[in-house]
Amino acid sequence: MTAAAFPNTRPRRLRTAEFIRAMVRETRLAPAQLIQPLFVAEEAQKGAIPSMPGQSRLDLDELARECVELRRLGIAAVALFPVIPSERKNELGSEALNPEGLIPRAIKAVKSACPELGVVVDIALDPYTSHGHDGVLDAAGYVDNDITVEMLRKQALVLARAGADVLAPSDMMDGRIGSIRSVLERDGQKNMVILSYAAKYASAFYGPFRDAVGTKVALKGDKRTYQMDPANADEALREVELDLNEGADIVMVKPGMPYLDVIHRVKERFGVPVAAYQVSGEYAMLRAAIANGWLDERKVIMESLLCLRRAGADMILTYFAKQAASWLAEETT
Ligand code: PBG
Numbered sequence: 001m002t003a004a005a006f007p008n009t010r011p012r013r014l015r016t017a018e019f020i021r022a023m024v025r026e027t028r029l030a031p032a033q034l035i036q037p038l039f040v041a042e043e044a045q046k047g048a049i050p051s052m053p054g055q056s057r058l059d060l061d062e063l064a065r066e067c068v069e070l071r072r073l074g075i076a077a078v079a080l081f082p083v084i085p086s087e088r089k090n091e092l093g094s095e096a097l098n099p100e101g102l103i104p105r106a107i108k109a110v111k112s113a114c115p116e117l118g119v120v121v122d123i124a125l126d127p128y129t130s131h132g133h134d135g136v137l138d139a140a141g142y143v144d145n146d147i148t149v150e151m152l153r154k155q156a157l158v159l160a161r162a163g164a165d166v167l168a169p170s171d172m173m174d175g176r177i178g179s180i181r182s183v184l185e186r187d188g189q190k191n192m193v194i195l196s197y198a199a200k201y202a203s204a205f206y207g208p209f210r211d212a213v214g215t216k217v218a219l220k221g222d223k224r225t226y227q228m229d230p231a232n233a234d235e236a237l238r239e240v241e242l243d244l245n246e247g248a249d250i251v252m253v254k255p256g257m258p259y260l261d262v263i264h265r266v267k268e269r270f271g272v273p274v275a276a277y278q279v280s281g282e283y284a285m286l287r288a289a290i291a292n293g294w295l296d297e298r299k300v301i302m303e304s305l306l307c308l309r310r311a312g313a314d315m316i317l318t319y320f321a322k323q324a325a326s327w328l329a330e331e332t333t
Pocket of ligand 1: 134207278280
């Protein structure tokens with residue numbers, strides 16, 4: 001700054017009191033922008049998740065009650081993830097196609113308890129495969145893209161017919177959005193929303209999620225032949241462009257906080273609705289520091305969510321959704 005400008009320009013004037021800070025605030029967070037991921041289990045598997053303090057595997061009755069509460073707080077939607085008993089898993093993940101399976105029953109439970117709450121379901125095979133990968137393995141142990149896409153489009157149809165509002169393919173197979181979109185069109189499901197996990201990274205931040213759904217013990221190797229390299233951002237733009245061309249309505253970047261640059265570039269380049277997923281490892285990290293008294297719970301959680309919005313996310317999948325919504329209900333500015 002030049003000497004002449006001082007003291008005429010004082011950015012601190014707009015920071016002197018809360019009323020003025022609130023007037024110039026560029027980004028806001030609202031419960032309607034939050035999606036609560038929930039783990040759904042059969043009664044025998046329900047209970048707390050040690051690596052995600054405060055989160056648990058819910059049976060269908062608990063799920064229905066939780067959803068009523070979330071809706072009361074103004075939460076937009078829930079994203080459902082199943083805990084599949086190991087005796088129902090196999091190499092192909094064929095339980096994913098069962099119209100009476102856990103997720104179809106969970107969709108019905110949520111919709112009958114709380115019809116206005118949006119229901120997002122994951123399209124991927126990893127909770128259902130005995131090896132924990134998101135697709136079908138060939139003889140060499142490589143996830144076969146096209147056979148997997150055939151499974152995913154069937155899974156998508158089963159879950160669409162079960163009454164889901166939003167399908168969220170999280171598998172990172174090539175061409176799956178177009179394939180799912182065409183099967184939906186042919187089935188007359190023209191308004192089914194596809195929220196694509198378009199830029200999903202092969203991240204170490206998914207560890208607690210894999211504990212929660214019980215895929216960690218079985219998982220052989222890693223997911224680097226289909227999920228993206230954390231080193232790449234240009235590639236994320238290519239992935240997003242493909243998914244939009246294939247018929248995605250909303251694109252997601254995942255994880256959240258370590259990938260703010262990617263969220264920002266996607267929003268800038270395409271101007272479409274963007275979702276960010278603050279994943280299980282981000283949740284566990286914050287919870288651990290909060291439990292130790294090293295970070296202030298409310299401030300750090302709200303900052304972590306606001307920063308995802310500032311980077312360009314229109315909506316956020318976060319395990320803190322319920323907590324954040326209840327704090328937002330207390331705020332006046
Ligand atoms: C599975 C899926 C994963 C997550 C969402 N869907 C895990 C993975 O890809 O291994 C991670 C979510 C989280 O960590 O909170 N397709």
